[in-house]
Amino acid sequence: xxxxAQAAAEAHGFLSPTGVEIAFLLVGLVTLGAALVxxxxxxxxxxxxxxxxxxGGLAVEYLLLTAEFIAWVQVLIYVGSVVVxxxxxxxxxxxxxxxxxxxxxxxRPAAVAVAVAAAAALVWVVVDAxxxxxxxxxxxxxxSTKVSGEILFRHWVLPFEALSVLLLAALVGAxxxxxxxxxxxx
Amino acid sequence: MTTxxxxxxxxxLPFLGSAAGLLLGRTAPGFVRPLAVLPxxxxxxxxxLVAVRQGGDETIDAATRLTPTGSVPIDLALYIDGFxxLVAVxxxxxxxxxxxxxxxxxxxxxxxxxxAALVSLFTSAMLLVVYSGDLMVLLVGWEIMGICSYFxxxxxxxxxxxxxxxxxxxxxxxxxxxxxxxxxxxxxxDAGTFRITGxxxxxxxxxxxxxxxxxxxxxxxxxxKSAQFPLHTWxxxxxxxxxxxxxxxxxxxxxxxxxxxxxRLLPVFAASAAAMTVLAVMAAITMVGSxxxxxxxxxxxxxxxxxxxxxxxxxxxxxxxxxxxAAVFHLLSHAAFKALLFLxxxxxxxxxxxxxxxxxxRMSGLAKRIPDAYWxxxxxxxxxxxxxxxxxxxxxxxxxxxxxxxxxxxRDVAPAGxxxxxxxxxxxxxxxxAAYALRLWxxxxxxxxxxxxxxxxxxxxxxxxxxxxxxxxLGFGLTATYVDDWFDGHALTPTVTxxxxxxxxxxxxxxxxYAIWRTLTARTPVAAPAxxxxxxxxxxxxxxxxxxxxxxxxxxxxxxxxxxxPGRALLGPLHGPAADGFHLDAVxxxxxxxxxxxxxxxxxxxxREVVDTYVRAAGDSAKGLGWLVRRAQTGNVQxxxxxxxxxxxxxxxxxxxxxxxxxxx
Amino acid sequence: MHxxxxxxxxxLLFAIGVxxxxxxxxxxxxxxxxxxxxxxxxxxxxxFDVWLRDTLHAGQALTLFTIAVAAAExxxxxxxxxxxxxxxxxxxxxRLRDTAEDPHDSSDETSTDGTSGGTPTGExxxxxx
Numbered sequence: 012x013x014x015x016a017q018a019a020a021e022a023h024g025f026l027s028p029t030g031v032e033i034a035f036l037l038v039g040l041v042t043l044g045a046a047l048v049x050x051x052x053x054x055x056x057x058x059x060x061x062x063x064x065x066x067g068g069l070a071v072e073y074l075l076l077t078a079e080f081i082a083w084v085q086v087l088i089y090v091g092s093v094v095v096x097x098x099x100x101x102x103x104x105x106x107x108x109x110x111x112x113x114x115x116x117x118x119r120p121a122a123v124a125v126a127v128a129a130a131a132a133l134v135w136v137v138v139d140a141x142x143x144x145x146x147x148x149x150x151x152x153x154x155s156t157k158v159s160g161e162i163l164f165r166h167w168v169l170p171f172e173a174l175s176v177l178l179l180a181a182l183v184g185a186x187x188x189x190x191x192x193x194x195x196x197x
Numbered sequence: 198m199t200t201x202x203x204x205x206x207x208x209x210l211p212f213l214g215s216a217a218g219l220l221l222g223r224t225a226p227g228f229v230r231p232l233a234v235l236p237x238x239x240x241x242x243x244x245x246l247v248a249v250r251q252g253g254d255e256t257i258d259a260a261t262r263l264t265p266t267g268s269v270p271i272d273l274a275l276y277i278d279g280f281x282x283l284v285a286v287x288x289x290x291x292x293x294x295x296x297x298x299x300x301x302x303x304x305x306x307x308x309x310x311x312x313a314a315l316v317s318l319f320t321s322a323m324l325l326v327v328y329s330g331d332l333m334v335l336l337v338g339w340e341i342m343g344i345c346s347y348f349x350x351x352x353x354x355x356x357x358x359x360x361x362x363x364x365x366x367x368x369x370x371x372x373x374x375x376x377x378x379x380x381x382x383x384x385x386x387d388a389g390t391f392r393i394t395g396x397x398x399x400x401x402x403x404x405x406x407x408x409x410x411x412x413x414x415x416x417x418x419x420x421x422k423s424a425q426f427p428l429h430t431w432x433x434x435x436x437x438x439x440x441x442x443x444x445x446x447x448x449x450x451x452x453x454x455x456x457x458x459x460x461r462l463l464p465v466f467a468a469s470a471a472a473m474t475v476l477a478v479m480a481a482i483t484m485v486g487s488x489x490x491x492x493x494x495x496x497x498x499x500x501x502x503x504x505x506x507x508x509x510x511x512x513x514x515x516x517x518x519x520x521x522x523a524a525v526f527h528l529l530s531h532a533a534f535k536a537l538l539f540l541x542x543x544x545x546x547x548x549x550x551x552x553x554x555x556x557x558x559r560m561s562g563l564a565k566r567i568p569d570a571y572w573x574x575x576x577x578x579x580x581x582x583x584x585x586x587x588x589x590x591x592x593x594x595x596x597x598x599x600x601x602x603x604x605x606x607x608r609d610v611a612p613a614g615x616x617x618x619x620x621x622x623x624x625x626x627x628x629x630x631a632a633y634a635l636r637l638w639x640x641x642x643x644x645x646x647x648x649x650x651x652x653x654x655x656x657x658x659x660x661x662x663x664x665x666x667x668x669x670x671l672g673f674g675l676t677a678t679y680v681d682d683w684f685d686g687h688a689l690t691p692t693v694t695x696x697x698x699x700x701x702x703x704x705x706x707x708x709x710x711y712a713i714w715r716t717l718t719a720r721t722p723v724a725a726p727a728x729x730x731x732x733x734x735x736x737x738x739x740x741x742x743x744x745x746x747x748x749x750x751x752x753x754x755x756x757x758x759x760x761x762x763p764g765r766a767l768l769g770p771l772h773g774p775a776a777d778g779f780h781l782d783a784v785x786x787x788x789x790x791x792x793x794x795x796x797x798x799x800x801x802x803x804x805r806e807v808v809d810t811y812v813r814a815a816g817d818s819a820k821g822l823g824w825l826v827r828r829a830q831t832g833n834v835q836x837x838x839x840x841x842x843x844x845x846x847x848x849x850x851x852x853x854x855x856x857x858x859x860x861x862x
Numbered sequence: 863m864h865x866x867x868x869x870x871x872x873x874l875l876f877a878i879g880v881x882x883x884x885x886x887x888x889x890x891x892x893x894x895x896x897x898x899x900x901x902x903x904x905x906x907x908x909x910f911d912v913w914l915r916d917t918l919h920a921g922q923a924l925t926l927f928t929i930a931v932a933a934a935e936x937x938x939x940x941x942x943x944x945x946x947x948x949x950x951x952x953x954x955x956x957r958l959r960d961t962a963e964d965p966h967d968s969s970d971e972t973s974t975d976g977t978s979g980g981t982p983t984g985e986x987x988x989x990x991x
Contacts, residue, residue, distance in 0.1 A: 031863050039871040046875055046898050050882030055891060062894050065875075069901050076868065078908045081925050085904075088929050093897065093936050100890045100940040104947040115885050116956045121839040122884030128846045130877030136853055137869040144865040146913045153912055154922060162919045163926065170923075174930050181934030188941035191948075832962025835955055839884050 031148065035075050042068030053114045055106045059097050066090050076146075078154030200250045201259045204275050207243045207285060208324035208338075210236040211292070215317035222310025233313035234296045237320055241289025244324070248282035258330060258394055269385050276330025276393045279683030280525050284457055285327045287529050291449040291536045292320040294662045295441045298540050301656030302441055302547075312352055316445060319345035323450045327457065332381050332391040335458070339377075339422070342451050343370050349446060350438040362437035369431040373421020380414025383407060384465065393461060400464040412465060412472030415458075416479070423455025425513055426483040429506045430781055433490075436498035440543030443498060448505050448535035453528050456512040460521035460528075467519055470612050477517035477615035481622035484510035486779060488629035492636065492764040493775035496552050497542050500637050504581060505535055507626055511596050514619035519610025520599035522684030526677070527592035533669035534580040534588060537573055541663055544570035544655050545641060554637070555762070559646035569660040571642055573667040578638050580670045582631040582703050585696070591674030594691030594699060597623050601695055624702055631703035632710045636764050639714050713763040868909035875902035889943045889953040893936060900932045 028036070045064035052058050066089040073082035152158060163171060214236030221228050251257055260274035277285075296316060303309045322345065325338035344367070351363030385391050387406050388399035399405060419425065424432040424447075435447050446452075459466060459476075466472050484507050491503035508531045515524035546552045548567045549560060557563060564571040580587035583594070600623060602608045603616030654660075677689040765772050774780055829836075875898055882895025904925045911921025947953040 029863065032867060035863065035867050039867065043871065043874055043878070046878045049898065050878055050886065050891075050895055055888060058891055058894060062897070065898065066901060069875075069905060072868065072871070072905060073908055076863075076908050076912050078912065078922055078925075081904075081908060081922055081929075084926060084929055085901075088933055089897070089901070093933060096936055096940060097890055097894060100893075100943060101888075103944055104888075104890065104953045106888065106890070106953075114887055114891070116833075116835055116887040116954075118833070118835045118839055118956070119885045121836070121843070122881050125839055125843045125846065125884060126877045126881035128850075129842065129880050130874055132846055132850050132853070133873035133876065134870055136849075137873050138866055141865040141869055144913065146863045146865055146909070147915075148863055148912070150915075153915065153919070154908075159919065159922060159926075163923055166918050167923045170927060174927055178930060178934050181938050185937040185941040188938070189944045830962060832959030833956045834958070835884055842880060842884070 031075055035072060038068050038071045038075070042072065053110045053112065054108075055101055055111060055114065056098070056108060059094055059101060062097070063090055063094050066094070073154075076154070077148055077152065080154055080156045080159040082154075083156075200247055200257060200277075201275060203243050203250070204247050204257065204277055204328055207240050207247065207289070208321045208328060210240045210243070210321075211317040211324065212321035215314045215321060218310055218314035218317060222314065226310065229310045229313060230300050233317060234293070234300065237289065237296050237317060238293045240320070240324065241286070241293045244282070244285040244289040247277065248286050251277055251279070251282045260330060260392065269389065269391060271333045271391055272331045273334060274330030274392055275328055277328060280457070280460060280521070281327050283529060283680070283683055284453070284525065285324055287532050288320065288323050288327060288450050291532055291666075292316070292323075292445060294536065294540070294666055295445040298444075298543075298659050298662045299439075299441045301658030302543055303439060304656065308352065312349070312439070315345050315348050316442070319349065319446065319451070323454065326454050330393050332385065332393065332396070336378065336381060339418075339454060339458075340374070342422075342446075342454060343367060343374065346370070346435070346446050346451055349442040350435045352439050352442065353437065356437070358434075359437040362431075362434040366431040366435045369428055370421040373418045373428050375417075376414045377418020377421070380411050380418065383411045383414060387411065396462065397464055400468055405465070405468055408465065408468035409471045412469045413475065415462070415465070416472060416476060419455035419459050419513075420479065421455070422458075423452045423509050423513065424483075424506050425455070425479050425509065426486060427781065429483060429487065430778065430785065432506055433494075433499045433502040433778060436496065436502050440498070440539055440546065443502070444536040444539035444543075447502065448539050449532035452505060452509055453532060456509060456516065456524055456528055459513070459516050460525050463516060463519065463521045466516070467610050473517050473519070473611040474615050476513055477611070477618045480510045480513035480517055481618045483507065483513065484622045484626040485629070488626045488633065489768065489771060489775045490778050492629060492633040492768055493772050495554050495776070497545065497554055497557070497637065497641065498539070498552060500554070500633060501535070501538050501542060504538075504630065504633065505531075507630060508535065508581075510626070511593060511623060514623055515596040515599055517611060517615050518599045518603040518619055519608065520595075520603075520685075522681060522689060523592070523595035523599045525684060526595050526680060526689050529680075530580070530588035530592040530669070530673045533666055533673055534577040537577040537663060537666035537670050538581065540659070540666065541570040541574035541577065544659060544663070545574070547655070550650065554640040558640045558644040558762075560644045560648070561646055562648050563644060564642040567655060569655065569663050573663040573670075574641075575638065576667050577670050578634045582634040582707065583627060583699060584631075584703060585700060586674060588670050588673040590696075590700070591677045591689070591691060593623075593627065594696055595677065595689040597627075597695040597699055598689075598692050601692070624698060627699045628702040628706040631706035632767060633764065635707045635710045636714070636762075639711070639763070645718065710763050710767065713766045717763060717766065865909065865913055868905055872902040872905040872909070875899075875905070887954050887956060889946070889955050890940070892955060893939050893943070896939075897932060897936065900928060904928055 042065050045061045045068060049058050049061040049065055052061065066085065070082045070085040070090070073079070073085060214232050218229055218232045221232065257275060257277040260272040262270065262272050296313065299309075299313065299316065303312060306312065319342060322338040322341035326335050326342070329335040329338060347363050347367040350366050351359050353359040354363070381391075384396060384405075388396045388404060390396065390399075400408075405411065417428075421428040432447055432452070436443055438446075466476065487503045487506035487510060491500050491507065494500045494503060508527070512524045512527050512531070515521070515527060544567050545557070545563070548570070549557050549563055551557065576587065580589035583589045585591075597620065599608070600616050600620040603611050604613055604620050605616075606613055608616075677691075681689045768775055777783075829840075879895045879897075879899030879902060882898060883892055886892050886895060907921040907925045907928070911919060911925075914921075943953050946958065950958065952958075
């Protein structure tokens with residue numbers, strides 16, 4: 012195992028990144044930056060828009076990882092519906108447009124501490140564990156629509172159907188919860 | 198029925214009556230009086246039957262063992278000799294009289310059912326003590342009497358005097374009972390049995406290893422129960438109980454238990470000359486001291502209580518010179534006339550509406566209001582003063598004769614010193630007894646002043662009992678020649694020397710008292726008009742039930758000391774201390790009560806301030822921690838979540854670090 | 863491609879999401895941060911699926927499911943936020959403190975227990991009305 016890893020390390024290297032790696036890195040930086048702005052900006056609507064950038068960046072990353080079906084689902088569902096839903100939510104709750112000085116709660120120092128600690132721990136563990144691991148992106152296509160569809164409807168049918176029931180329940184629940192009650196009705 | 202069965206029924210009947218009375222007292226008040234009187238009466242009749250069958254000849258000794266009790270067996274045993282048979286008859290008769298008297302005396306008392314049941318239980322316990330042939334079973338009766346005494350003395354528990362008196366009676370007798378119990382165990386260990394026959398056999402064979410120690414320990418219990426110096430202080434205070442209780446418990450039976458017990462185990466005491474001497478000195482101090490105190494009391498019942506102590510001193514003196522026949526003879530006659538005295542005193546208190554002699558001496562015509570009580574009390578007082586031919590004369594002479602014989606060496610059961618002590622003290626007490634008996638009579642029935650109020654006739658239940666008891670007070674002494682067969686066989690008849698000496702002294706004491714009284718009363722009317730006599734304290738409901746009147750009289754203030762009191766003139770400077778019982782209560786207060794109270798307050802301090810501090814600190818620290826935790830409950834979900842995630846991160850880091858460390862190792 | 867890139871990216875995204883969940887005041891922004899965390903997990907799933915060349919493609923299937931569940935979650939979450947906003951007039955997380963201990967009854971529990979017990983129930987009744 013160790014000689015193989017060494018061989019892999021000789022074949023690849025941090026100092027000689029491939030084109031895919033450079034692309035991944037750049038898009039990743041954009042994604043991270045967008046995410047960071049999402050959670051720090053004082054303009055609530057801007058946060059939703061920056062979230063679009065972050066989720067879109069992730070969709071590009073999925074593409075770079077050859078999981079194209081997931082990438083399109085990401086774009087469709089997240090960018091297309093979830094963010095729109097969030098914007099509607101902001102609108103319906105009369106979120107202030109423009110800068111709101113109290114966007115962050117008093118819990119911020121604790122949040123920073125926990126987040127930094129979590130980031131440090133995770134990065135340390137991940138780097139320590141996968142320092143010498145490479146993904147072979149060549150070879151058979153893994154994430155095309157055809158492959159995903161075959162897998163999904165051949166091996167994962169039952170969870171898929173269960174999930175559809177869950178979605179239906181969520182749909183009904185959301186409607187019941189958000190429906191405005193008439194006067195005197197309980 | 199065999200005599201044994203009859204004898205078993207004697208203590209059992211009052212016990213069953215008591216249980217039935219306690220059970221039915223509330224639900225069926227109509228049955229209470231029959232249930233109180235009939236079992237006691239039946240027990241008295243049965244006891245008389247047993248006495249007739251036993252006939253003073255052969256000791257009835259029967260035993261049955263319920264269960265094995267280890268190395269020292271305990272039996273349900275009967276041991277009935279002449280002493281036991283006669284004392285049981287006495288207990289039965291006096292208890293019956295008291296029960297009948299109580300039906301009239303406590304006619305309207307709401308607590309009569311429990312009272313009657315307790316008196317029955319008490320009678321049963323006394324009979325058990327009398328008949329029991331096993332010391333452990335005897336102890337059971339002994340202790341039941343103690344607790345019954347506590348309840349009965351505290352019958353008027355609404356008054357603080359009665360509460361204090363009942364507690365005092367209980368604690369002081371317990372003070373003697375603890376050494377008594379230890380003494381019983383020591384005796385049983387030495388003799389190897391609790392049976393009286395076994396113990397007496399062991400003594401006869403010289404089998405006791407520590408006779409003095411055992412005798413002294415037992416003496417403590419006897420002194421507590423029989424109110425001998427220095428444990429006599431509870432008896433005068435116990436007069437806070439109803440008069441029939443005083444008559445039954447504190448004159449006729451319970452105090453007799455100590456004397457009876459000593460008489461029963463006299464060989465054990467006689468085995469130790471030291472114990473006999475101690476008993477003699479104790480008896481002498483008790484006799485003289487109580488007689489002096491009786492002369493100074495203002496409460497009619499307290500006078501009688503001190504006279505009881507003095508007469509018990511006579512009995513103890515007789516035991517100290519080794520003549521139990523004389524002791525039990527005096528016990529029997531004393532029980533008759535002392536019960537009579539107390540019951541008559543109850544009638545007097547009812548009629549006068551006060552228990553103060555001074556107040557009575559300012560009333561005239563009290564004798565006319567209650568002729569039955571007047572005549573019977575006169576008889577009983579004559580018996581108390583040992584004037585021939587009343588019962589007290591013969592029995593007291595028996596004691597003095599025994600002391601004289603011992604003093605002059607005719608008998609060698611006890612040391613001669615004990616005999617001299619008892620003889621001198623007995624003669625001196627005879628003088629004093631006559632003096633205080635006459636003083637009591639003069640102050641009660643020969644008062645001058647306003648006419649005594651008329652409350653109608655006393656109930657027949659009360660007066661008839663007085664006359665019943667007057668018979669033995671008058672004539673019991675004449676049986677002296679027959680009774681001695683029932684006892685050890687010593688002659689109980691008086692001799693000329695002691696008879697002349699004792700009667701002469703008694704007459705002298707009475708004469709001096711009368712002379713002083715005449716002089717003082719002749720002088721008083723001159724002085725009386727000048728200061729208008731203060732209004733006599735009087736009970737609020739003079740026409741009520743006799744028991745009710747007595748309960749109210751209990752806490753009336755006693756009028757200021759009367760200069761016409763012959764006791765004051767007789768005692769001179771001794772009067773103050775004697776009225777206070779020679780300040781023995783104060784001594785006890787400093788010696789025992791104060792240290793106990795101080796120790797109690799120390800314990801209280803330790804408990805409240807030291808132990809509780811830890812307890813409170815435990816509670817407070819938990820509360821403080823809870824307060825801190827509650828501070829964390831801000832209701833802000835984000836805060837909770839921060840803590841949760843921070844904890845997860847820490848745990849994850851710890852897990853990884855640990856895994857690395859293990860892998861590295 | 864080096865596996866560390868997607869893994870580190872996912873870790874950092876997750877941490878940012880954590881920060882957002884803990885620091886944001888508006889409930890909808892908190893939901894956005896939750897989406898970020900979910901996406902970080904999705905990225906991991908995809909990356910490891912590709913790396914392992916799983917024949918069942920469990921990672922990708924699970925990613926799809928996660929996306930669907932996330933959609934359901936955001937729908938329900940927004941409905942709840944809307945209802946809270948309608949009842950309470952605010953969607954700020956740190957103002958919804960019905961479960962807080964009453965800060966005034968610090969010393970003596972028994973005397974103020976009745977009042978402190980009564981107020982939250984009153985508020986709850988008001989909230990569900």
